[in-house]
Amino acid sequence: MPFIQNTPDDQREMLAAVGVKSLDELFEGIPAELRLKGPLAVAAGISEDSLWKELKQLASWNSSGAGGSFLGAGMYRHYYPQVVDALQGRQEFVTAYTPYQPEAGQGTLTAFFEFQTMIAELCGLEVANASMYDGCSAAAEAVIMAANLTRKRRRVVVSRGVHPHTRRTLKTYLEWTGLECIEVPLGEDGKTKWADLVDADCCALLVQSPNTLGVIEDTSAAAKLARDAGAISIQSVYPISLGLLKSPGEAGFDIAVGEGQSLGIPTACGGPSFGLFATKQSFVRKMPGRIVGQTEDSQGRRGFALTFQTREQHIRRAKATSNICTNNALMALRGAIYLAAAGAEGLREVASHSLAKAQYAAVEIESLGGFSLRHTSDACFNEFVVDCPVPAAEVNRAIDAAGMIGGFEIGRWYPELGPKALLLAFTELSSRDQIHSLLRAMDSCKSRIPVG
Amino acid sequence: MNKDLLLFEKSRPGRRTLRLGELDVPAARLDALPAGSLRETPPKLPEIGELELVRHFVRLSKKNVSIADSFYPLGSCTMKYNPLLNESAAAIEGFRDIHPLQDPGRLQGALAIMKRLEETLAAITGLEAVTLHPAAGAQGELAALLVAHKHFARMGQSQRTKVLIPDSAHGTNPASASLAGLTALEVKSGPDGLVDLADLESKLGADTAVFMITNPSTLGLFETNIARISELVHAAGGLVYMDGANMNAIMGIARPVDFGVDMMHLNLHKTFSTPHGGGGPGAGPICVTAELEPYLPAPRIVENDSGLHLDYDIPHSIGMLRGFAGNFGVLLRAYCYLRRLGAEGIQRVAENAVLNANYLRVKLRDAYHVPFDSICMHEFVCNNRNQREQGVHTLDIAKRLIDMGHHPMTIYFPLVVNEAMMIEPTETEAKETLDAFIEDMLQVAREAEENPERLHAAPCTTPVGRLDEGRAVREPILRYNFSD
Incomplete structure (x- = not known):
C-alpha cells in the first residue's frame, strides 16, 4: 500500500503487543451500527507512473498562455528567479510544522523575522505579522482590528475600487458584527469619490491603490480623511508597485494589507499565496496572525520565537483577536526569498519595467483606432481599462486564438463599465513581441464592428 | 565568519540576485504619473548576491x-509523509501558471481535479455537498458556522446563537464561533474523557445553534455516544458540526454522515498529506448535508453544456471568505494523494495510523501515565505524573527529545489533561522508527529519575538553547533594527 511501511509481520507483532487479534478489533470502540459496511465509493488507487500520466493529461486541458498573458485583476504573472523554487522547495521548510518548539524551528522562525522586517519596510510601517491567508482575508481582518481599536464606531467606508473579492470577503466577515459597510463609488477619473462619509462614526477606511481598474489613488488624501475623522486607515497594496509608488506608511496609513502573490508566487489557479499585514508597533496587541519576535537563550545567543501568543485562539479561545491558526507560512517564505533576491533596486526595476510595458502598450492600443483607454495611462500603474469597439469577450477570443491569454472582462465586476470594457495587465514578462501580437489580435476585431 | 547573521547584516550595497534583461520598450515615464504618487524612501531590503x-x-x-x-x-x-510526487505535480506548468479568471474552457483540467476531489471527500464523509474554498481548517470552521447562522436566520430562528463546544476542543472552535457572531458555551468532559451527556443536555435548548465535536476527540478517543449526541442536538433543533482534524483515524472505517453529522471540515494538510510548510498553506474544505448546500461559500464548481466552470453568483451563499476558488496548489496535492490510495488505501491509512498509535501507547504506558488507557484511535495522551516528583515537567521531556533527534509531541494540549503530551505517530512511520522513539522515551523516563538536570538543560544540540519567550513579549523586537 502506498506510503505505509508496516509489513504483515510488523502488523502481527504490533497487534500482539497491543493485545488484540486483528486490525478490526482496534475499531471496536466505534459502535457497529456506525461502521461502514462496504468499501468507500472511491475508485481504486493507481501507481505513481499512472498518476503522472493522468496529471500530464489533465494539465494539458488547461492553457498556461505560453504565448503571453495579459490577465491580472488581482493576480499577476511576474518572473521569479530559480533560487525561489529551489530554496523554498527544500524539504526542511516544506515538511516542518508551525514552530511552536522554537529550538527545532529556528530556520522558519528566522525567515519569518526577516519576512516581517521586509514587509514592514516595503509598506513603510513599523511591524508586520508572519502572513495571512491572502489579500482578501487580510483586508477583512484589518477592518475587524480597526473596529476593535475604535470601539463604538460602527461604519466601515470602502472604496468601490477595492477588489470585488476583497469586498465580498469583507461583507462575509462583517455579516454578524453589526458593522455597517458603505461602498464609495469611483468618479469618471477612476478614483474614489469619498464625499463626507468618513466621520466620527467611521471606524475604518479601506482603499486599494492601484485600484481594481488600475488607477493610482490619491492615497495621502484618503489617509488624511481617516486621520481627521479619528478612523483607522487601511490601504490594500500590490506589493510590486511599492518598488516605485508611495508606500502606505509615507501616505500616512495605519494598516497596510495586500495580496502577496506577485512576490515570487505562481498564480496556480488562485492559490496558495499569502496575505501581507503591516501596521504600527502600538497596534501589535490587536493584530491578527502569528508574530515572531527576537529573544535570547540562557547563553545570550540570539534566537527567535512566536510571540504575543495570548492574542491567539489556542490561548484566548473565544476572545482571540482572530481565529487564524495555520496561515500561509511557506508562501511567506517565498515572498521573503523573492524580496531578498530583488532588493530595493531589483524591485524598482520590476516595477518600472511593468510600468514601461503598460505605458508602451497604452500608446500603441490608442493608435489602433477604435480602442480607447477609459482613464489615461498616466493615471495608471501596470493595468488599465480599454474600451473596445466590440464586446470584450470577442476581443479575448481573438487573443486566445493567437495563443495568448487576454484581459479580464471587467464589466462582470463593474457593470457600469459595460460589456466592451477590457482590463489588460502588463508586467516585465510582457515582451514587445507579445504586445505586438496582442495589438494584431485586437486590431483584427475591428473588422467585426457591425455596420450601421 | 559568523554563520548566524541575518540577511540585513549580510547586505552589501550594490549586490543583488534578480537583474532583469534590457528593456525592449522605451523607459517608463515616471514624471507622467500623478504628482506625489512616487515613493520617497526606498525600502531597506537586503542587497545579497546569489551565492550568499x-x-x-x-x-x-x-x-x-x-x-x-x-x-x-x-x-x-x-x-x-508528504509524497514528493505531489510537489512535482504542482510544478507542472499547466497547473502552476494558470490564472483563476481565465476562460473556464481553458481551465478544464484544474476544474476537473477540484470536482473529483469534492466527490471523493463527499464519499469519505458521506455528506453530499463539498466546498474547497476555505484556506485552512479554522476558515472552514468559520465558513460552516456562518452557514449555520445564515440557515437559522433564514428559517426564522435567529434566537439560535449558542455554539456548544467540549472543553477538550481546539481553540479555533470557540474563536470561530465568536467571529461568526455566535456565542461559545463550554461542555464538560466526563471522567472517561468523553462528552458529559448530562452537561450537554442541560445546555441544549431553543438557543442552541450548533454543537461542535471533534471526533475522534483530542484525547484520541472515539465518542461512542456520538449517535445519541446527534439525536439530542437535533431534537433541540440544533446542527451537529464535526471538527474533522482527526479524520485520519476513521476514514474508510466509518462515515460522519452516519453519526448524524450535518457539517464538518477536513484539514487537507493533516489527513490528506499536503505539507504543513512551517505553518501553512493548508486547505479546509467543508462538507455539508444537501439541506445546507445553498449557503456554501462562492464560487461553486458547476457543470453545464460547455463543461465545468466557477459560479460566483450563488443567491443564498454566505459569500466569499478569500479570493478565488481555493488553494488549488494544495487541493491538487490532496487529489494526487487520494488517487494513489484509492478506496482500499484510505482504509489502510486509518488502520495503520491506529495500530501505530496503540503500539506506542502500550509500550510507553508503564513509564508515562496514560490517563485514558484504553484502545485509542490515531493518537493518545499521556503526561508527566510519574516524573513530576523529580521536578520534571512535560516541557523538559519535550526538549530532551529534540536532543535525541525527534520532534516533540504536542504538549500542554488538550487542556483537560494536566501537562499533557499528545502523541500521534501516523501510519507512514515504520515499526523500527517507533521502536527507536520508544527506547528514547524510556531513556528520558530513566533520566528523569536519575539525572533530571539533564532534562532541565535540554536541548543542548540545537542552534539555540531554551529561549526566553517572556522577554519576547516584555521587550518586543519584531523586526530588524537598522540603527544597530
Whole structure:
C-alpha cells in the first residue's frame, strides 16, 4: 500500500503487543451500527507512473498562455528567479510544522523575522505579522482590528475600487458584527469619490491603490480623511508597485494589507499565496496572525520565537483577536526569498519595467483606432481599462486564438463599465513581441464592428 | 565568519540576485504619473548576491526539524509523509501558471481535479455537498458556522446563537464561533474523557445553534455516544458540526454522515498529506448535508453544456471568505494523494495510523501515565505524573527529545489533561522508527529519575538553547533594527 511501511509481520507483532487479534478489533470502540459496511465509493488507487500520466493529461486541458498573458485583476504573472523554487522547495521548510518548539524551528522562525522586517519596510510601517491567508482575508481582518481599536464606531467606508473579492470577503466577515459597510463609488477619473462619509462614526477606511481598474489613488488624501475623522486607515497594496509608488506608511496609513502573490508566487489557479499585514508597533496587541519576535537563550545567543501568543485562539479561545491558526507560512517564505533576491533596486526595476510595458502598450492600443483607454495611462500603474469597439469577450477570443491569454472582462465586476470594457495587465514578462501580437489580435476585431 | 547573521547584516550595497534583461520598450515615464504618487524612501531590503542568498536559506533550512529528516509525532497535526510526487505535480506548468479568471474552457483540467476531489471527500464523509474554498481548517470552521447562522436566520430562528463546544476542543472552535457572531458555551468532559451527556443536555435548548465535536476527540478517543449526541442536538433543533482534524483515524472505517453529522471540515494538510510548510498553506474544505448546500461559500464548481466552470453568483451563499476558488496548489496535492490510495488505501491509512498509535501507547504506558488507557484511535495522551516528583515537567521531556533527534509531541494540549503530551505517530512511520522513539522515551523516563538536570538543560544540540519567550513579549523586537 502506498506510503505505509508496516509489513504483515510488523502488523502481527504490533497487534500482539497491543493485545488484540486483528486490525478490526482496534475499531471496536466505534459502535457497529456506525461502521461502514462496504468499501468507500472511491475508485481504486493507481501507481505513481499512472498518476503522472493522468496529471500530464489533465494539465494539458488547461492553457498556461505560453504565448503571453495579459490577465491580472488581482493576480499577476511576474518572473521569479530559480533560487525561489529551489530554496523554498527544500524539504526542511516544506515538511516542518508551525514552530511552536522554537529550538527545532529556528530556520522558519528566522525567515519569518526577516519576512516581517521586509514587509514592514516595503509598506513603510513599523511591524508586520508572519502572513495571512491572502489579500482578501487580510483586508477583512484589518477592518475587524480597526473596529476593535475604535470601539463604538460602527461604519466601515470602502472604496468601490477595492477588489470585488476583497469586498465580498469583507461583507462575509462583517455579516454578524453589526458593522455597517458603505461602498464609495469611483468618479469618471477612476478614483474614489469619498464625499463626507468618513466621520466620527467611521471606524475604518479601506482603499486599494492601484485600484481594481488600475488607477493610482490619491492615497495621502484618503489617509488624511481617516486621520481627521479619528478612523483607522487601511490601504490594500500590490506589493510590486511599492518598488516605485508611495508606500502606505509615507501616505500616512495605519494598516497596510495586500495580496502577496506577485512576490515570487505562481498564480496556480488562485492559490496558495499569502496575505501581507503591516501596521504600527502600538497596534501589535490587536493584530491578527502569528508574530515572531527576537529573544535570547540562557547563553545570550540570539534566537527567535512566536510571540504575543495570548492574542491567539489556542490561548484566548473565544476572545482571540482572530481565529487564524495555520496561515500561509511557506508562501511567506517565498515572498521573503523573492524580496531578498530583488532588493530595493531589483524591485524598482520590476516595477518600472511593468510600468514601461503598460505605458508602451497604452500608446500603441490608442493608435489602433477604435480602442480607447477609459482613464489615461498616466493615471495608471501596470493595468488599465480599454474600451473596445466590440464586446470584450470577442476581443479575448481573438487573443486566445493567437495563443495568448487576454484581459479580464471587467464589466462582470463593474457593470457600469459595460460589456466592451477590457482590463489588460502588463508586467516585465510582457515582451514587445507579445504586445505586438496582442495589438494584431485586437486590431483584427475591428473588422467585426457591425455596420450601421 | 559568523554563520548566524541575518540577511540585513549580510547586505552589501550594490549586490543583488534578480537583474532583469534590457528593456525592449522605451523607459517608463515616471514624471507622467500623478504628482506625489512616487515613493520617497526606498525600502531597506537586503542587497545579497546569489551565492550568499543560497547559503543563507540552505543554512536556515538546516535549523528546522522536519518530517523529511525526523520522526514528528505531533498530536493533532497528523505529520505524515508528504509524497514528493505531489510537489512535482504542482510544478507542472499547466497547473502552476494558470490564472483563476481565465476562460473556464481553458481551465478544464484544474476544474476537473477540484470536482473529483469534492466527490471523493463527499464519499469519505458521506455528506453530499463539498466546498474547497476555505484556506485552512479554522476558515472552514468559520465558513460552516456562518452557514449555520445564515440557515437559522433564514428559517426564522435567529434566537439560535449558542455554539456548544467540549472543553477538550481546539481553540479555533470557540474563536470561530465568536467571529461568526455566535456565542461559545463550554461542555464538560466526563471522567472517561468523553462528552458529559448530562452537561450537554442541560445546555441544549431553543438557543442552541450548533454543537461542535471533534471526533475522534483530542484525547484520541472515539465518542461512542456520538449517535445519541446527534439525536439530542437535533431534537433541540440544533446542527451537529464535526471538527474533522482527526479524520485520519476513521476514514474508510466509518462515515460522519452516519453519526448524524450535518457539517464538518477536513484539514487537507493533516489527513490528506499536503505539507504543513512551517505553518501553512493548508486547505479546509467543508462538507455539508444537501439541506445546507445553498449557503456554501462562492464560487461553486458547476457543470453545464460547455463543461465545468466557477459560479460566483450563488443567491443564498454566505459569500466569499478569500479570493478565488481555493488553494488549488494544495487541493491538487490532496487529489494526487487520494488517487494513489484509492478506496482500499484510505482504509489502510486509518488502520495503520491506529495500530501505530496503540503500539506506542502500550509500550510507553508503564513509564508515562496514560490517563485514558484504553484502545485509542490515531493518537493518545499521556503526561508527566510519574516524573513530576523529580521536578520534571512535560516541557523538559519535550526538549530532551529534540536532543535525541525527534520532534516533540504536542504538549500542554488538550487542556483537560494536566501537562499533557499528545502523541500521534501516523501510519507512514515504520515499526523500527517507533521502536527507536520508544527506547528514547524510556531513556528520558530513566533520566528523569536519575539525572533530571539533564532534562532541565535540554536541548543542548540545537542552534539555540531554551529561549526566553517572556522577554519576547516584555521587550518586543519584531523586526530588524537598522540603527544597530
